[in-house]
Amino acid sequence: MISLMAYGKGIFTAGSKPPIPAPAEAAHHDQTPAERVKSESNAHPDAPGAITTAIDKLDLTVQQQIEEEKRDYSQRKAPSEWWAIIPTIVIALSAVIQVVIYWRQTRVAEAGLEETRRANIAARTALEAAERAEMQLTGLRLPPTSQFIPNAFLEVSYKNVGRTAATEVVVHVRKWSGNEPANEGGIKSPPSYVGAGTQGFYRIDINRIDHAYNQDELARFNDGGNPFNVTVELSYTDAFQKPWVVIYGVGWSAPEREFGFKVIRPPHHPE
Numbered sequence: 001m002i003s004l005m006a007y008g009k010g011i012f013t014a015g016s017k018p019p020i021p022a023p024a025e026a027a028h029h030d031q032t033p034a035e036r037v038k039s040e041s042n043a044h045p046d047a048p049g050a051i052t053t054a055i056d057k058l059d060l061t062v063q064q065q066i067e068e069e070k071r072d073y074s075q076r077k078a079p080s081e082w083w084a085i086i087p088t089i090v091i092a093l094s095a096v097i098q099v100v101i102y103w104r105q106t107r108v109a110e111a112g113l114e115e116t117r118r119a120n121i122a123a124r125t126a127l128e129a130a131e132r133a134e135m136q137l138t139g140l141r142l143p144p145t146s147q148f149i150p151n152a153f154l155e156v157s158y159k160n161v162g163r164t165a166a167t168e169v170v171v172h173v174r175k176w177s178g179n180e181p182a183n184e185g186g187i188k189s190p191p192s193y194v195g196a197g198t199q200g201f202y203r204i205d206i207n208r209i210d211h212a213y214n215q216d217e218l219a220r221f222n223d224g225g226n227p228f229n230v231t232v233e234l235s236y237t238d239a240f241q242k243p244w245v246v247i248y249g250v251g252w253s254a255p256e257r258e259f260g261f262k263v264i265r266p267p268h269h270p271e
Contacts, residue, residue, distance in 0.1 A: 128242070131163050131239065132164060133163075133165060133196065134162035134166075134244075134267065135161075135162075135166055135236050135267075136159055136161050136234075137156070137232055137248045139156075140155065141157075141258070142155075146257045146258065148218040148219075150215065152218070154173070155201060156202045156204070157199065157200070158171065158201075158234055159198070159199045160196055162196055163196050164196055165195045165196055166238060167191075167193050167236065169191060169192045170188055170189055170236070171189040172232070172233040172235065173187055173209055173230050173231070173232055175229070177229065189202045189204075221252060224253075224254030224255070229252075231248065231250065231264070232261070233248075234246050242269065243269060244270075245265075245268060246267045246268075247263070248263055249263075
């Protein structure tokens with residue numbers, strides 16, 4: 001009697017077996033800790049696990065709402081940004097076009113200035129060529145006998161055929177072999193002024209051209225046995241303050257008893 005009542009009240013005697021757990025309790029013991037927490041959260045909403053799950057759900061909902069607001073803001077902002085960017089692009093293109101136009105105008109202006117400069121140079125050159133002085137050798141002679149004699153003088157005549165005066169006119173006579181450049185030395189006239197269309201003369205002692213010639217040398221010059229060749233260099237400055245030089249080759253012709261000459265270097269600026 002005592003054993004049955006004790007059993008009914010859950011009291012076990014030595015040698016008795018423990019009670020068999022109910023199916024629900026057996027399933028509860030077979031769950032993992034995570035599953036156990038989840039099931040307890042569902043069974044007891046006020047438990048800490050349930051609160052954590054609710055917070056996670058709330059955080060997810062907030063994140064989704066933030067993402068939706070970002071998308072809405074981007075969709076609303078995109079058109080407004082384009083309306084702000086388009087004027088900037090237009091202004092930038094206008095600036096580029098203005099730079100290109102200015103560059104082309106500058107190039108055109110520079111080309112025009114260059115053409116004007118060239119035209120002015122050409123006009124000035126043409127004016128100088130038309131108006132400048134131009135000296136020419138007109139003759140040489142041995143006055144009064146037209147032969148080489150002791151103490152003979154060589155008379156050089158020249159003329160300014162230009163339209164303006166020549167200044168600093170110098171006659172330079174040097175001995176010349178006829179093929180090679182003239183010898184150094186010779187004799188120069190003092191500078192002089194020659195007006196437009198004016199003739200000039202310069203007389204020099206032939207013995208000062210190269211050396212003092214003796215009677216035999218002069219005789220061979222007269223009969224053509226020895227050639228007598230000189231260069232006559234006319235240097236001058238024109239009205240435009242530009243220097244010029246023209247060089248003639250001169251030779252004595254015994255049969256004609258006179259000098260012949262030719263230009264061996266036309267008018268040029270001295271080096």
